[in-house]
Amino acid sequence: MAATTEISLPARNYDLTATMTSGQVFAWERVADAWVGVVQGRGVHLRQSAETIVGRTAEPQRDWSWLTAFLQADVELNGVLATFPQDDPHLQAAVAACRGLRLLRQDPWECLASFILSSTKQIVQIRQIVRTLSERFGERVPLPDGCSLAFAFPTARRVAALSEAELRECKMGFRAPYLLGTARRIVAGEFAPEQLQQCPVAEARTRLLALPGVGEKIADCVLLFAYGFPTAFPIDVWVARALSTFYFRGRTMPPERLRQFAAKHFGPNAGYAQQYLFHHIRTRRG
DNA sequence: GACCAGGACCATT
DNA sequence: AATGGTCATGGT
Numbered sequence: 001m002a003a004t005t006e007i008s009l010p011a012r013n014y015d016l017t018a019t020m021t022s023g024q025v026f027a028w029e030r031v032a033d034a035w036v037g038v039v040q041g042r043g044v045h046l047r048q049s050a051e052t053i054v055g056r057t058a059e060p061q062r063d064w065s066w067l068t069a070f071l072q073a074d075v076e077l078n079g080v081l082a083t084f085p086q087d088d089p090h091l092q093a094a095v096a097a098c099r100g101l102r103l104l105r106q107d108p109w110e111c112l113a114s115f116i117l118s119s120t121k122q123i124v125q126i127r128q129i130v131r132t133l134s135e136r137f138g139e140r141v142p143l144p145d146g147c148s149l150a151f152a153f154p155t156a157r158r159v160a161a162l163s164e165a166e167l168r169e170c171k172m173g174f175r176a177p178y179l180l181g182t183a184r185r186i187v188a189g190e191f192a193p194e195q196l197q198q199c200p201v202a203e204a205r206t207r208l209l210a211l212p213g214v215g216e217k218i219a220d221c222v223l224l225f226a227y228g229f230p231t232a233f234p235i236d237v238w239v240a241r242a243l244s245t246f247y248f249r250g251r252t253m254p255p256e257r258l259r260q261f262a263a264k265h266f267g268p269n270a271g272y273a274q275q276y277l278f279h280h281i282r283t284r285r286g
Numbered sequence: 287g288a289c290c291a292g293g294a295c296c297a298t299t
Numbered sequence: 300a301a302t303g304g305t306c307a308t309g310g311t
Contacts, residue, residue: 023292119293125309126292173307178294215294236292254301278292 003060005144009068011053013077015100016046022279023123024104024225026114026130027153036147039070040107043143043150046071058142069105077102083267090246091266091273094280101279103272104225108193109186110153111226116179116213117172118221132170137162156193159183178213185211201229216255224271233262233270242281 020028020035028037034047044067045056055067068074077100084091117133118126130153137154159167160183167176185191191211196204201223208219216235223232235243235258243258244251247265266273 115292116294118291120291120306121293121308122291122310128309168307171308174294174305175307213294217293221292234292237290238292282292 001062003062005058005060006054006056007061007064007067008052008054009064009071009073010051011048011071011073012051013100014048014053014071014073014102015098016048016053018098018100018279019102019104022098022101022275023282024221024275025106026118026123026127027110027134031147036143036150038141038150038152040066041139041141041152042066043141043147045144045147056144058144072102072105075102080269080272083269084273085265085267088265090242091277094276097280097284098276101276103228103275105228106226107153108196108222108226109156112182112193112208112211112214112218112222113153113156113159113179115218115221116182117175119175119213119218129170129172133167133172136166136170156183156186160187175213181212182214197227201231204229205232216259224274230269230271231263233259233266233274235259235262235274236278238281239274239278242277 016035025037028035031045034045036043036045038044042057042059042061047054053071053073055064081095084095086092114126114130117129121129134151134153137158138151141150141152143150159179162180164176164180167180172179182191186193191207196207199207204227205219205223208214208222209216220232220234223229224234235255240252240255240258243261244253247261253261262270262274
C-alpha cells in the first residue's frame with residue numbers, strides 16, 4: 001500500500017465531538033468543523049462525515065494503525081453497550097443522550113501527566129494548563145496544509161529537567177511538585193509507563209498509586225483512558241453525585257461504597273458506562 | 287464575593 | 300479507618 005497523507009476510517013456509531021469534549025483528552029483543538037491534535041508525535045487533522053472519520057497528516061503515512069488505535073475505531077460499540085445493565089433507566093438515558101461517545105486510547109505518560117494536572121480544576125482550566133505546558137516545552141509538530149503548527153505534549157524527560165518554578169509559571173499551582181516528582185521517577189527508571197500494559201489491572205493500579213499526585217481517581221483515569229482496562233471506574237465529584245442520586249436515593253456514600261457498587265452493577269465495560277454518565281450529567285441543561 | 291472544579295496528602299481523632 | 304485542613308487558580 002502506498003503512503004498517503006489522508007485516510008478515511010470507517011466510524012459507524014461514532015461521535016467525535018462528544019468524545020473529544022467528554023473530559024478524557026485536553027490537548028485537542030476545535031478548528032472549524034474539525035479536530036486538531038497530536039498522536040505519537042504526528043500532527044493530525046480529523047474531520048467526521050456521516051460514517052467515516054477522515055484523518056490528514058503533514059507527512060505521508062504507510063501505516064495508519066496508530067490512528068485507528070487512538071480512536072479505537074475498530075471497537076464495535078453496540079457490543080459494548082450490550083453489556084450494560086439493560087434495566088437501568090439512568091444509564092440507558094445517558095446512552096440515548098450521548099450516542100457514539102467513545103473511549104480513546106491515549107499515550108500513558110501524557111494521560112498520566114494530564115490527570116495529575118486535573119485535580120480540582122475545571123476542564124477548561126486543565127486545557128489551558130496543558131496548552132501552556134505544551135507551547136513552552138513541547139516539540140513543534142507540522143500539520144497538514146492550511147493548519148498552523150501544533151505542539152506535542154512535552155516528554156517525561158523534558159518535564160523532569162524543568163524546575164518547579166518553571167512549571168508553576170504554567171499556572172498548575174500545587175500540582176507542580178507532583179508532576180515533577182512523577183516525571184523524575186520515570187526518568188530514573190523507577191516507574192515504566194509502557195510496562196503496565198502487561199500487568200494485571202490490580203497491579204497496574206498499585207504501581208500508579210505509588211506515584212506522587214496519583215490517588216484512586218487519577219489512577220483509574222489512566223487505567224481506563226491510556227491502558228484500556230475496561231473495568232476501571234474513575235469516581236470524581238460528578239460521578240459520585242450521580243451515583244448517590246441515582247442509586248442511593250440521594251444519600252451521599254463513601255467512595256469505597258460507590259466503588260463496590262459500580263464494580264458489581266455496571267459489568268465488564270464499567271469504564272464506558274462511567275464515561276456515559278459523566279458526559280451526560282455534565283452536558284444536560286437545566 | 288461566595289462557591290466550586292474529572293483530588294491528593296498530611297495531621298489529627 | 301475516618302474526618303478536616305490545605306494546597307493554586309480561575310469559572311460561574
